[in-house]
Amino acid sequence: MKGFQVDESQGSVFTSFTEVPVPSPGAGQILIKVHAAGVIPTELLWYPTTHRESGEPRPHAIPGHEFSGTVASIGEGVAGFARGDEVYGMNNWFWDGATAEYCCTVPSSIAMKPTTLTHIEAATVPISALTAWQGLFNRAALQPGERILVQGGGGAVGLFVVQLAHRLGAQVIATASSENISLVQALGAERVVDYKASNFEDGLAPVDVVFDTVGGSIRKRSAAVLKSNGRMISIAAEAEINTDPQVRAAYFIVEPNQEQLIEIGRLVDQGQLKTFVKGVVPFSDASLAYTGAVRDKRTAGKFVVDIELR
Ligand SMILES: NC(=O)c1ccc[n+]([C@@H]2O[C@H](COP(=O)([O-])OP(=O)(O)OC[C@H]3O[C@@H](n4cnc5c(N)ncnc54)[C@H](OP(=O)(O)O)[C@@H]3O)[C@@H](O)[C@H]2O)c1
Numbered sequence: 001m002k003g004f005q006v007d008e009s010q011g012s013v014f015t016s017f018t019e020v021p022v023p024s025p026g027a028g029q030i031l032i033k034v035h036a037a038g039v040i041p042t043e044l045l046w047y048p049t050t051h052r053e054s055g056e057p058r059p060h061a062i063p064g065h066e067f068s069g070t071v072a073s074i075g076e077g078v079a080g081f082a083r084g085d086e087v088y089g090m091n092n093w094f095w096d097g098a099t100a101e102y103c104c105t106v107p108s109s110i111a112m113k114p115t116t117l118t119h120i121e122a123a124t125v126p127i128s129a130l131t132a133w134q135g136l137f138n139r140a141a142l143q144p145g146e147r148i149l150v151q152g153g154g155g156a157v158g159l160f161v162v163q164l165a166h167r168l169g170a171q172v173i174a175t176a177s178s179e180n181i182s183l184v185q186a187l188g189a190e191r192v193v194d195y196k197a198s199n200f201e202d203g204l205a206p207v208d209v210v211f212d213t214v215g216g217s218i219r220k221r222s223a224a225v226l227k228s229n230g231r232m233i234s235i236a237a238e239a240e241i242n243t244d245p246q247v248r249a250a251y252f253i254v255e256p257n258q259e260q261l262i263e264i265g266r267l268v269d270q271g272q273l274k275t276f277v278k279g280v281v282p283f284s285d286a287s288l289a290y291t292g293a294v295r296d297k298r299t300a301g302k303f304v305v306d307i308e309l310r
Pocket residue numbers: 040042043127128131151152153154155156157158175176177178180195213214218234235236237238252253254299301302
């Protein structure tokens with residue numbers, strides 16, 4: 001099959017579109033024929049992209065750990081899915097990802113694809129929506145009526161954070177660039193600060209929760225607007241290697257969760273949760289989605305690799 005691989009050489013990351021073996025699903029695993037793969041550009045810099053779980057170097061990793069596709073075959077002992085099922089979900093960061101014709105995963109990391117979405121649209125959902133869900137509900141335990149500041153409200157994760165927090169009945173304040181302000185407002189933010197034109201702190205009463213998708217100085221400044229019993233959630237890639245105990249406490253990495261994928265899919269199919277495709281690139285041009293050099297791109301949402309388009 002064709003696959004898109006990442007390599008690191010002399011400190012720089014490069015990618016190639018090449019011939020690789022079709023993975024074989026072991027016991028308890030499922031082989032997915034990938035139709036579309038979501039893109040998180042910073043993934044190329046993440047630890048599992050260049051290291052194995054044992055810590056050894058990991059050359060030739062295939063990135064893109066969220067996908068929409070069809071079940072191609074199932075390993076021994078797998079129940080609940082059958083060949084031909086249309087599914088969406090994610091796979092293990094240390095396994096080869098979905099920027100390939102096929103990838104392996106486990107049943108607990110996938111769910112049936114929302115029926116109202118195309119494969120391209122569905123590939124934008126798993127990691128962004130699960131990250132938003134787990135940050136808001138499992139980590140921050142956001143409550144109706146609480147005030148939340150979403151840093152990066154127009155980003156792939158931020159768009160889901162805004163919608164889910166608003167749906168819960170929280171008061172949502174977000175930052176976004178000017179192009180995305182009206183969208184973020186329409187999705188439920190009662191106030192959106194253009195982060196390039198003003199300081200988000202100006203006139204902001206203390207908040208119960210900060211959901212930081214940006215990191216660095218933005219996270220530091222956000223800590224100052226938290227109530228004394230407030231909760232900071234940070235997912236920014238930069239926080240992964242930060243050793244500050246407060247940053248470590250705020251940071252988490254999304255985990256696959258079938259129940260949450262089912263509930264997210266249900267909300268999508270009921271029209272209560274929207275997803276946004278920022279741009280689509282053909283499989284052979286997957287590197288463009290990682291550099292951002294995508295033609296006809298929109299301002300918000302997630303880039304997707306169309307595996308069926310060469
Ligand atoms: N820990 C995890 O499990 C996990 C999971 C998913 C993603 N991530 C990480 O989380 C981060 C966000 O991911 P994403 O997929 O949502 O990325 P994204 O789509 O690129 O969104 C980032 C957003 O941040 C906004 N932004 C940039 N600078 C800002 C600033 N100074 N103030 C406020 N907003 C600013 C951008 O706005 P404009 O584009 O409008 O300028 C953009 O909308 C990345 O670092 C990614 O690696 C982590």
